[in-house]
Amino acid sequence: MSISLFEISTLRHLPILCEKPLFTSVEQSERIKVFRERYQAPVWVAMEYRYMPPIAAFLTDVEEATGGIEMLTIREHRFPFLPKIGNWNRFNRNTGGTLVEKCCHHFDIMCLAMKSEPVHVMASGGQAVNHTGESYAGEVPDIWDNAFVIVDFANGKRAMLDLCMFAEGSRYQEEIIAVGRDGKIECLVPGPGRFWPDHLGAAPVPKLVYSPRSPKGPSEKDIPVDQALLAAGDHNGSTFYQHERFNAVVRNAGSVEVSLDDGTRAVDIALAAQKSAVEGCVVTLG
Numbered sequence: 001m002s003i004s005l006f007e008i009s010t011l012r013h014l015p016i017l018c019e020k021p022l023f024t025s026v027e028q029s030e031r032i033k034v035f036r037e038r039y040q041a042p043v044w045v046a047m048e049y050r051y052m053p054p055i056a057a058f059l060t061d062v063e064e065a066t067g068g069i070e071m072l073t074i075r076e077h078r079f080p081f082l083p084k085i086g087n088w089n090r091f092n093r094n095t096g097g098t099l100v101e102k103c104c105h106h107f108d109i110m111c112l113a114m115k116s117e118p119v120h121v122m123a124s125g126g127q128a129v130n131h132t133g134e135s136y137a138g139e140v141p142d143i144w145d146n147a148f149v150i151v152d153f154a155n156g157k158r159a160m161l162d163l164c165m166f167a168e169g170s171r172y173q174e175e176i177i178a179v180g181r182d183g184k185i186e187c188l189v190p191g192p193g194r195f196w197p198d199h200l201g202a203a204p205v206p207k208l209v210y211s212p213r214s215p216k217g218p219s220e221k222d223i224p225v226d227q228a229l230l231a232a233g234d235h236n237g238s239t240f241y242q243h244e245r246f247n248a249v250v251r252n253a254g255s256v257e258v259s260l261d262d263g264t265r266a267v268d269i270a271l272a273a274q275k276s277a278v279e280g281c282v283v284t285l286g
Contacts (some may be wrong), residue, residue, distance in 0.1 A: 013041040015250045017243075020046050021104045022263035024096030026271060032264060042249050042256045045263030049105040050112060051238040051245075054206035054223040058176055058187035062113060065210050066180025072113055072159040074106045075175040077167035078191055080130040080145065090131055090141035098144040098163070099125065099277075100270040106161050107151070107269040108262060113178065116155035118265070121272035121283045123149040129166040149273045161273075168195065171204050183212035192234040206236065 022045050023029050036043075049055060062069060081089050088094045095101035111118065125147025134141055145165040152158050173191035177184065186209040190196070196203040206225060211218040229237035248254030272283035 013039060015042045015044070015246070017044050017046055017246050018263070020263065021096060021100050021267045021270065022260065023267055024100055029264065029267070032260060036260050043260055044246050044249060044256050045258045045260060046242065047105060047108040047258045047262060047266065048235060048238040048242040050109055050258070051241040052189060052206075052236040053225050053241075054187050054189050054208065054236065055109065055174075055176065055238075056241075057208055057221075057223050058178075058185065059109075059113060061208065061210075062178050062185055065183055065185035065212075066178050067182030068180045069113060069178045070157055070181065071179045072110060072157070073162065073175075073177040074109065074159070075162040075177075076103075076106065076173060077162075077164045077170045077175075078173045079168035079195060080165050081143065087136050087141075090134065090136060090143050091139070092142050092144075095143065096267075096271065097274040098165070099123070099147060099149065099273045100267060103147075103149070103161060103163060103273075104263075104266040104270050106163075108258070108266040109176070110151060110159040110161075110269075111262070111265055114153045114155070114157050114159060116153040116157060118151050118269050118285050119154050120152040121149065121269055121276055121285065123147060123273035123276040125149075125163070125273070125277040147273070147277065149269075149276075151269060181213075183210065185210055189236060193230055194234070 023032055050059065089101065125144050127142060127144050128146055130145040131141035131143060147161070147163045149161040149163075150158065151160070168191070171190065172188045174187070174189035176187040176189075187206075188209065189206050190204040193203040206223045208221045208223060209218055210221070225237045229240050233239050245254055245257060249256055268285055272285055275281075276283045
């Protein structure tokens with residue numbers, strides 16, 4: 001976002017649904033602070049993963065299923081980046097890096113589930129397989145395709161991201177696992193149905209798996225997504241549910257659920273993870 005104070009003062013202050021990531025560099029974060037102070041209409045940051053029906057159900061049930069989260073793991077094993085206009089998503093300089101451009105979704109879910117502020121970030125990542133044989137204007141893409149990220153929270157809890165973008169053969173694209181004193185809950189989310197091979201039959205259905213410590217006995221619950229929503233887009237219906245809620249904000253019938261603070265926090269973690277992986281250090285936030 002590149003906008004001056006004068007431009008903010010002359011804007012019509014209308015509700016905004018802003019695509020993620022909210023910014024892609026530390027320098028840009030200062031502009032967001034100014035914008036937050038001056039802009040008078042609601043701003044919603046499009047962290048739509050939290051609105052996937054299986055993830056929303058996971059977030060609803062996680063405290064009761066675990067007795068309070070101690071450890072949270074988000075595994076995304078998926079397909080490579082798709083072609084985009086001008087192949088802008090092939091280079092770190094355009095996106096802030098993979099952990100910023102796409103994984104801000106996951107860091108948002110971490111903060112939402114942990115209900116605490118991130119304090120330390122440690123990561124390892126790089127480019128192993130994808131796009132290494134491509135060239136654009138003589139440049140080979142440098143965008144990362146795999147990473148591990150560990151985030152420590154102020155309440156003493158911890159979370160981890162396991163990302164691999166050359167694993168499109170997986171049955172589930174996202175696996176979110178929370179463990180606490182009373183048990184474990186898993187959220188299993190398939191990738192886009194259009195990528196599921198016809199010869200394997202129907203695409204997998206999202207589900208939750210509950211694994212209490214006592215009495216032992218895992219149980220499963222399917223969380224199906226409306227077929228019309230699946231046909232309309234790739235994100236398990238989340239785009240529809242996000243727009244439905246934002247529409248309520250526009251009509252003064254609802255409030256912003258994903259704020260500029262939420263968008264900033266997710267990118268702060270992501271930028272810290274990129275820095276940690278490049279420099280081989282633990283990054284302290286705040």
